Amino acid sequence: MSIWTNLRITLLKWNDRLNFVEKFIIFILLVTFLFPLTLPNSYHFGYVEIQPPKLLCPHKQFDLHKNAYGYFNNSEQLAAVNNGGQYSNHCDSKHKQRVAIIVPFRNRTEHLKIFLQHMHSFLIKQNQIDYQIFIIEQADDKPFNRANLLNIGFQESIGLDHKIDCFIFHDVDILPMNIEQTYSCTKLPKHLCSYLDKFRFVLIYPTLFGGAITISAEQFRQVNGYSNLYSGWGGEDDDFYQRVQHQFGLIERYPSDVARCIMIKHGHDGPSNVERQKLLADVLGRMSIDGLSTLNQTYVRKSIESYPLYTKIRAELN
Numbered sequence: 001m002s003i004w005t006n007l008r009i010t011l012l013k014w015n016d017r018l019n020f021v022e023k024f025i026i027f028i029l030l031v032t033f034l035f036p037l038t039l040p041n042s043y044h045f046g047y048v049e050i051q052p053p054k055l056l057c058p059h060k061q062f063d064l065h066k067n068a069y070g071y072f073n074n075s076e077q078l079a080a081v082n083n084g085g086q087y088s089n090h091c092d093s094k095h096k097q098r099v100a101i102i103v104p105f106r107n108r109t110e111h112l113k114i115f116l117q118h119m120h121s122f123l124i125k126q127n128q129i130d131y132q133i134f135i136i137e138q139a140d141d142k143p144f145n146r147a148n149l150l151n152i153g154f155q156e157s158i159g160l161d162h163k164i165d166c167f168i169f170h171d172v173d174i175l176p177m178n179i180e181q182t183y184s185c186t187k188l189p190k191h192l193c194s195y196l197d198k199f200r201f202v203l204i205y206p207t208l209f210g211g212a213i214t215i216s217a218e219q220f221r222q223v224n225g226y227s228n229l230y231s232g233w234g235g236e237d238d239d240f241y242q243r244v245q246h247q248f249g250l251i252e253r254y255p256s257d258v259a260r261c262i263m264i265k266h267g268h269d270g271p272s273n274v275e276r277q278k279l280l281a282d283v284l285g286r287m288s289i290d291g292l293s294t295l296n297q298t299y300v301r302k303s304i305e306s307y308p309l310y311t312k313i314r315a316e317l318n
């Protein structure tokens, strides 16, 4: 008897012996363990790993030096920044993106100084995008609402420059370490800085979408932006992941040796959001009625101020 006939007989015997429930359990186990093997290496649960777009004309004449803390600071490059924190590169590319870097902010002046020097040095060295840095300051004493501020940054920056087509939402305490981590929009919304020194460069969970992300203006509108309802620390990025996953299926990440960042050390500044699990239970139910569509009711713009390395927008939340 051939090996195949033997196998067939064994399978038929098992088929008789097992009841429906046992067969169902075996089927689920096979699908769970065998299906992932059929996917390409780049697919992971919840995200796809992509190679960073090649830098088209990185500045060769600037050297990026790191100080003792690993931060970049090149004063020669900072001189190339226009008032308001805007930089236009001279790279001859048809597909040059116009990017707003939106930073939620309150009472982190020390972080901001380091962030601006590091970020401008890094982005000018990459020389890949036209960009402007917008600091969105919560000008009240209510619990910090990061996601509300990011929505405000989107709306106000587009109001100032309607040609912006790509957004980078970026915490003030996170700094890219590797020049190959290309800061630009790619096909799908993308998580930057997935691998932080704070967590020994391990991705702490596969759907993590906080800290720093890229998304096109059009994609951001399609998911109705962030929720405005997350007051206090935590959960708003997980809510946003669900919106994006619902709309586009997956997010993107760069490989673990590329998407490495430093997080400036600090503790919790404010209260955690005790409502976050309740909110996370119905993200998709609220998606169309909480976000950009309801943003105007949530804040009053107090001022727009231009500084040499950034534009500050102050908003009071309702």
Ligand code: UDH
Binding pocket: 103, 104, 105, 106, 107, 108, 144, 146, 170, 171, 172, 173, 174, 233, 266, 267, 268, 269, 270
């Ligand atoms: N932010 C401010 N001011 C605040 C709170 C937050 O500017 O008072 C901004 C800032 O851009 C910051 C971002 O919102 O980078 C995210 O807030 P966070 O840094 O407090 O949150 P993160 O999740 O870190 O990055 C929390 C530190 C938890 C330490 C736990 C120690 N056990």
Ligand code: NGS
Binding pocket: 210, 211, 233, 234, 235, 236, 237, 238, 276
């Ligand atoms: C999760 C939070 C996220 C947060 C992530 C990483 O637990 O908002 O930790 O935070 N989600 C909830 O609380 C539901 S970190 O340790 O980097 O500060 O982004």
